[in-house]
Amino acid sequence: EDKVVQSPLSLVVHEGDTVTLNCSYEVTNFRSLLWYKQEKKAPTFLFMLTSSGIEKKSGRLSSILDKKELSSILNITATQTGDSAIYLCAVEASGNEKLTFGTGTRLTIIP
């Protein structure tokens, strides 16, 4: 059974700090790892990482996939209060279409 573990479960930092969120996975025939931001309701797509694209960056957010360690990190620099959310990591296996999610990291940014 595919498994995704995220850490920490929650994180509280001050505005302007840099944070690193972690995701480790166990999946047979790994195809991709996805990061989502969940504020009030729907998970909003952030990044998808695959064997051919192990590093992604968008503004203050960046993510790296470590295929050897079966893990990924999501970095957020110069955090803002609008970054407060639950960040979800999910993996997808080849031949499957489902996403297997972790429990998420709840990030709170204090002004």
Place this chain on the structure above:
Amino acid sequence: EPEVTQTPSHQVTQMGQEVILRCVPISNHLYFYWYRQILGQKVEFLVSFYNNEISEKSEIFDDQFSVERPDGSNFTLKIRSTKLEDSAMYFCASSPPYVYEQYFGPGTRLTVT
């Protein structure tokens, strides 16, 4: 920017009743999904749908559940004879061809009393 939409945003129903949750995926997407999230728990896969048929389903997706694409735009999840434990947020998602990014709708909160 195109979005997945879902209706209703909140549905309250009595145990044993049937409910239909509706989704309009992004127009050029070909793969459709339903997930659910019980309060405080992980997002869980229910079913995927492609080319007018179920392509994969989880153990949760038993005979109580069914999906349909009744026309070119809507994608529905039917839950027959709802149970208390069906109370959850139900998310619809879609993805375009050849790309595995799944885009989620805002969800329908189902409350079974």
